[in-house]
Amino acid sequence: MAELNKELEGRLLAYRPLDRARREIRLVELRVELQAASNGKQVPLLRMHQAFLDAEDMPKYTALSYTWGTVHDSIVLIEDEKRPAREVLVSANLADALYHFVGLHRPRYEGLEGFLEPSWKLLYWIDQLCINQNDNDEKSHQVKMMMDIFGQAEETHVWLGSREAPLSHEVMKKFTQKSFHVIDAITDGDTIISDITSDDSILFQRIDRALEELSEDNYEEILALTTFCTHPWFGRAWVVQEIATSGNIQIHWESGSSVWSDIVVIYSMFISLNMRIRQMKGSYRFIVQIRVAQAMKMLSMTVNQSSRALGTTPLIQLIANMLDSGQMRATKPEDLVYSMMGISSDGDTCGIEVDYGKHYKEVFRETALLLLKTLGARALAWSGQLEGKSDPDGCRLPSWVPDLRLGAAKVIHRDIGSINPLYAPKLFSAAGNSRFEFTVVGKSEILSIRTSYVDRILGLGKPFDHDATSDFLSQSQGCLEDFGSFVDAAAERHPKRYDYTTRQEMHWRMPIADRYFDGDHWRRTGQKSKACHMAILHPDDPTSAAVISKTPMYRNSMYLIGQIAFVTETGYIGIGHPETVVGDEVHFVQGSDTPFVLRRTDDRYELIGETYVHGIMDGELVDDNTEFEWVQIH
Numbered sequence: 001m002a003e004l005n006k007e008l009e010g011r012l013l014a015y016r017p018l019d020r021a022r023r024e025i026r027l028v029e030l031r032v033e034l035q036a037a038s039n040g041k042q043v044p045l046l047r048m049h050q051a052f053l054d055a056e057d058m059p060k061y062t063a064l065s066y067t068w069g070t071v072h073d074s075i076v077l078i079e080d081e082k083r084p085a086r087e088v089l090v091s092a093n094l095a096d097a098l099y100h101f102v103g104l105h106r107p108r109y110e111g112l113e114g115f116l117e118p119s120w121k122l123l124y125w126i127d128q129l130c131i132n133q134n135d136n137d138e139k140s141h142q143v144k145m146m147m148d149i150f151g152q153a154e155e156t157h158v159w160l161g162s163r164e165a166p167l168s169h170e171v172m173k174k175f176t177q178k179s180f181h182v183i184d185a186i187t188d189g190d191t192i193i194s195d196i197t198s199d200d201s202i203l204f205q206r207i208d209r210a211l212e213e214l215s216e217d218n219y220e221e222i223l224a225l226t227t228f229c230t231h232p233w234f235g236r237a238w239v240v241q242e243i244a245t246s247g248n249i250q251i252h253w254e255s256g257s258s259v260w261s262d263i264v265v266i267y268s269m270f271i272s273l274n275m276r277i278r279q280m281k282g283s284y285r286f287i288v289q290i291r292v293a294q295a296m297k298m299l300s301m302t303v304n305q306s307s308r309a310l311g312t313t314p315l316i317q318l319i320a321n322m323l324d325s326g327q328m329r330a331t332k333p334e335d336l337v338y339s340m341m342g343i344s345s346d347g348d349t350c351g352i353e354v355d356y357g358k359h360y361k362e363v364f365r366e367t368a369l370l371l372l373k374t375l376g377a378r379a380l381a382w383s384g385q386l387e388g389k390s391d392p393d394g395c396r397l398p399s400w401v402p403d404l405r406l407g408a409a410k411v412i413h414r415d416i417g418s419i420n421p422l423y424a425p426k427l428f429s430a431a432g433n434s435r436f437e438f439t440v441v442g443k444s445e446i447l448s449i450r451t452s453y454v455d456r457i458l459g460l461g462k463p464f465d466h467d468a469t470s471d472f473l474s475q476s477q478g479c480l481e482d483f484g485s486f487v488d489a490a491a492e493r494h495p496k497r498y499d500y501t502t503r504q505e506m507h508w509r510m511p512i513a514d515r516y517f518d519g520d521h522w523r524r525t526g527q528k529s530k531a532c533h534m535a536i537l538h539p540d541d542p543t544s545a546a547v548i549s550k551t552p553m554y555r556n557s558m559y560l561i562g563q564i565a566f567v568t569e570t571g572y573i574g575i576g577h578p579e580t581v582v583g584d585e586v587h588f589v590q591g592s593d594t595p596f597v598l599r600r601t602d603d604r605y606e607l608i609g610e611t612y613v614h615g616i617m618d619g620e621l622v623d624d625n626t627e628f629e630w631v632q633i634h
Contacts, residue, residue: 013078013088015132016050020141023053025149026130027061028078030098030122032106037075037087044098048080049123053148061123063153065242067161067233068128068331069093078129094128097159100252124157125149136356143354146238147245147310147342156246160231162254222273225266226291234298237322237330237339243306244343260306267303270296301325305343315344315352316374319367323382323404333360336404337367361395362443368401369440376436377449377592384577384596384609399607400447400633427515427524428593430613432622436591450590450628451598454613454621455572456583461486461565463578476536479560483511486565487573494571497615506614508533510575513559513612522557529554559612572616577609584608588621590628604632 018024027049034042051058074095079085105122131142142149150156233239243249249260270292301321305313318340322328330336338354341347352366371379382402397403431452439448464479484507491498491506498506508530516525532554535544564578568586576597584599595616597608 013048013129013132014083015135015138016080018050018138018142019052020138023145023148024050025053025125025142025145026050027059027123027125028129030101030105030124032102032122034102035077035085037077039075041075043075043077044095044102045077045079045085046098046129048078048129053145053152058152059121059123060154061125062155062157063150063242063246064097064124064126064157064159065150065233065236065239065246066097066159067093067236088129090128093159093161094126096162097157097252100159100162100254101157104252125153139356140354143338143356144342147241150242151245151247153246155248155250156242158233158249158251160233160251160253222288223291226270226288226295229263229266229270229295230291230298232329234302235327235329237328237336240302240305240318240322240328241339241343243302244308244310263299264303264306267296267299270299297325298327301328310343311345313344314346314374315340315350316371318344319404329405332356333405334358334363337363359395361397361401364397364401364404365445367404371402372438372447377431377589380449380589380592380596380607381594381610384607398445398447398634401445426593427522428617429619430595430617430622431588431590431592432619432626434588434590434622434626434628436589445634446604447633448630449633451587451596451631452590452622452626452628454586454588454595454616455568455570456585457566457580457597458569458582459490459567460580460582463564464560464562465578475561476558477539480507480511480533480537483507483560483565490567490571490573497571506573510573510612510614511560512554512557513575514614514617516554516557525557529557568613572613574611574613576611580608580611586611586613587631588626588628598631598633601634604634607633 015026018026029047029049031045031047033045035045037043049059069091072089072091074090074092075087076090076095076098077085078088101122101124127146132138243260246260251258251260251263273292301324305318305321315337319337322336322340328336330339334356337352341350341352341354344350350370352363352370368379368383371382380400383400434450437450440446462482464483487503487506487510491503509525511533512525512529514525515522516529517523535541536554538544560575562578563575564580565573565575566580567573572586574586574595580597581599584597585605586595587598589596594610595613597611598605599608
């Protein structure tokens with residue numbers, strides 16, 4: 001959640017304290033008639049109430065889910081039983097929501113004078129108004145209750161905004177109806193739509209048949225649908241909890257409305273569409289491919305988590321899923337953690353306390369310690385990446401603390417062992433069978449671990465940058481060609497280590513870090529990957545035609561793009577984080593699956609990131625006599 005600008009304090013609410021022991025909350029009653037404000041405009045009028053969430057006479061209410069925005073310049077009028085109405089500044093998007101719902105409810109209550117009787121009142125829970133945003137203690141307490149607040153709401157209204165007009169009702173209706181008749185065919189109308197998950201292969205097959213008639217005439221409507229599904233609301237970290245705990249979810253925007261089950265069906269349609277998108281014809285195909293992939297990432301975590309039982313997923317797993325989606329955002333960085341705690345299985349015992357008096361830097365540090373305790377050395381694969389870790393206020397995260405704001409592209413995809421390391425099989429054993437140890441004293445920002453020095457980096461290739469605007473197949477082709485040239489040039493200096501056969505094998509194994517994702521699990525690579533590599537390099541070769549459709553397996557496992565190749569002083573060739581520089585060192589971390597690049601700064605090190613180095617990934621350089629020495633990471 002965001003904090004109101006201090007400059008607006010003259011128009012902030014004067015809150016009466018809540019009884020925290022009795023789990024008291026505030027609700028706002030929305031009047032269906034607008035009132036004149038000092039600026040001459042007709043604005044929404046609300047009345048503040050307080051109620052005990054667990055009381056038998058707790059009134060029915062609706063929870064509002066929306067994006068705050070950064071501008072708080074819209075006036076509403078708020079009163080309570082003891083105070084007359086006063087003008088309060090709220091975010092523009094919240095004001096738009098209130099205007100919208102006034103218009104929505106007005107026909108039903110037209111002609112009623114004053115505020116409604118208790119059973120008829122339009123009561124809403126709205127975080128921006130119902131929580132004192134300038135009281136960190138109250139905010140911390142209320143946030144712990146949010147799962148129950150949304151869970152007990154009669155309805156949850158999602159507001160996507162009026163200014164962006166994200167999608168016409170007709171387009172949404174068309175595509176959901178197309179998918180709904182598929183569901184009816186599967187279930188004979190007996191299954192609730194929300195019970196069908198994204199894992200239902202029959203659903204994919206049936207939706208795929210329903211999409212067979214797609215042509216260029218449909219592409220603009222598909223793009224409109226992907227624009228809708230990449231609306232910033234879907235990327236709010238809090239949305240995962242709000243949707244997972246809510247019952248009746250209605251989605252509103254200026255030109256239409258929908259329900260959450262429509263989003264579940266559309267997500268399933270996107271998955272099926274993504275599977276066959278390369279067979280589509282027309283000039284729109286490439287942009288549709290990119291936009292569908294973006295929409296799937298935006299929706300994946302919220303849709304999948306909404307089908308799981310609450311309190312069954314560990315916090316670390318939720319954070320891994322959040323980072324894997326790469327789309328979750330929060331105005332206050334600590335909410336990336338706090339938003340997941342309520343629906344996790346261990347939020348009360350994980351050692352992290354919801355406290356808005358703490359700086360997000362401390363919350364991220366506590367999360368890093370939880371990662372290290374849970375995952376061991378594998379957790380360090382989420383860390384490093386110095387770029388972007390400093391804020392304008394001078395706050396800088398230690399290099400061993402993952403910056404959760406950076407998302408999957410900076411964190412999870414760096415994890416060679418697995419895209420989701422919590423349940424990942426052990427693919428490599430670079431440090432042999434050694435056991436991970438670490439110490440952090442008190443609130444220190446220094447992490448002490450044991451490492452074994454391997455070599456110093458002597459030379460670098462050019463970064464293999466990711467270009468979201470170009471076709472991934474042609475981009476992969478260019479990167480593979482450049483990487484092959486780098487390997488050949490570096491290997492020529494060490495002919496005894498790298499004969500012709502070894503070099504050719506390095507060409508296709510190293511770009512995917514010698515592993516591939518088969519759709520369910522990460523596995524060590526094999527000859528199929530070699531064939532895919534050749535097909536990408538030679539797409540026009542007639543012999544590649546039968547293989548080219550299978551290249552997604554290779555492309556989806558690509559570790560090379562976004563990284564940089566390097567060679568060490570003794571000739572080891574590797575791929576690592578793009579911030580790697582000449583003079584950085586390759587180390588084994590005791591108990592780690594993979595090597596890491598460290599940067600010496602005086603008597604300490606910074607963690608740059610994990611790395612793939614050919615020929616040392618399976619413990620070739622480690623035996624019982626290998627010495628691991630304590631080093632300090634800051």
